[in-house]
Amino acid sequence: MxxxxxxxxxxxxxxxxxxxxxxxxxxxxxxxxxxxxxxxxxxxxxxxxxxxxxxxxxxxxxxxxxxxxxxxxxxxxxxxxxxxxxxxxxxETLRGQLGGFFAQKWPAAVRGLWRETLVSVALLVIGALVAGWLVGQEADWYYAFMPKEMAGGRDPAATTEMLRSTLTGAKNSDGLSAFATFLFTHNAQVALLAFALGFALAVPSAALVLYTGATLGAFLALFISRGLGVEAGGWLAIHGVTELFAVSLAGAAGLRIGWAVAFPGEKSRLDSAAAAGQHAATVMGGVVVMLFFAGLLEGFGRQLIVATPARYAVAAASALIWGLYFYGPRRRAKT
Missing domain, CATH: 1.20.58 (Methane Monooxygenase Hydroxylase; Chain G, domain 1)
Structure with missing residues (x-):
């Protein structure tokens, strides 16, 4: 031993x-x-x-x-x-990975969905125009497009003065944090559903984008009928540029997946859906960030910035920033 x-x-x-x-x-x-x-x-x-x-x-x-x-x-x-x-x-460190995502990967993924994004924006506009026209013809259509919890008393039964008062902003910031959280959660749910339901041949995604446009059109039609269209446009635009673009991108991501499932081409249906899902998931990672900023603007910005010209200025700045960020010229990443 x-x-x-x-x-x-x-x-x-x-x-x-x-x-x-x-x-x-x-x-x-x-x-x-x-x-x-x-x-x-x-x-x-x-x-x-x-x-x-x-x-x-x-x-x-x-x-x-x-x-x-x-x-x-x-x-x-x-x-x-x-x-x-x-x-x-x-x-790469976490900081480097996040930097690469926001500097290159996310914008490149969004640019790669430009066709689907155009379709998604078109659906949003069509929904807004149809709903706006219907509400203009018959005010009761408003209730078919606008959920009661989102209307917040802004409906055809409200007086013009009451509608005007809802556009002037809060006199103090009490409760704005909770309001921002509610709106962010709602908008995130719409965007995530539009993305997730793309596997059902993109039909639910298209329907959600249309419905989002319809709520927008119904809302604006009501205020336009009371002579408050310009003010309501500013009230919406301060956050709507970011929020609606985020929803449009989520819808575009869903459309990409649905198209890949319906028309896989030379790949198998599963492989085609997986590739499209990976691309769309990159877009959605940034969409969540956009919705966060939209929630802040919606819950705080439009309540604290009450001047209509200032609201339109913030909206224009947001549109310019997002446009340059996604579609402006940029240096190629070093390989």
Missing amino acids: IDVKVDGRLKSQRFRQEREADWRRLERLIDKVEKGAMSSLSDEEILAAPVLYRSTLSSLSVARATSLDRGMIDYLETLSARAYFFVYGSR
Whole structure:
């Protein structure tokens, strides 16, 4: 028994001596990276890392197969796990990943949906025009398009003075935070549904965008009938530019998925839907951010900025910023 133990120790020592230099070298490289000194690595060290990693895995396999020292096996397992994230893990920090998303990936994904975005905007406008015309012909149509909880008392039964008072903003900011949260949640639900239901051949997505346009058209038609069209337009535009563009992009994402499912082309239907879903999901990641800003503008901006010209100025600035951000010229990412 003693001879077996001595022989096992000798094997472990000999095994370690033959390979320990490579293990220590890999460990030093990992230590540098984990301390944030990735840029200090030479080209030779970077090229050597995968080779050292594979050598360490081989050593671990041999150590396990021959039942060598347990402490050595634990050391090699830990070293291999650390080396895996060094060799195959992301070299980019969270800050860098977010920067790349907002600087390149999201705008590029939105530009890639320009056809679907045009269709989505067209559906929004058609819904607004049809609903506005119907409400102009018969005021009771208003109740078919505008949910009661969103109307907030702004309906054909309200007096003109009451309608005008709802456009002047709050005298104080009490409750505006809760209001912004409610509106953000509602708009996010509409956008996410328009995206998610794209798999049903995009029909529900198109219907949701049409319905969103219809609520807009019905609302404006009511205020126009009372001579308050300009004021209502400013009240809506301060947040509507961002909010409605976000909903249009969500609808475009749903249309892209629905089109891929209906017409997969040379790919299988599943592969086509997966590729479209990945593209659309990138767009939706940014849409959530747009809806957050729209919620802030809706809950705070339009309540605190009460002058109609100022509201239109904020809306124009928002349109310019989003237009340049998504469709303006930009430098290509370095490869």
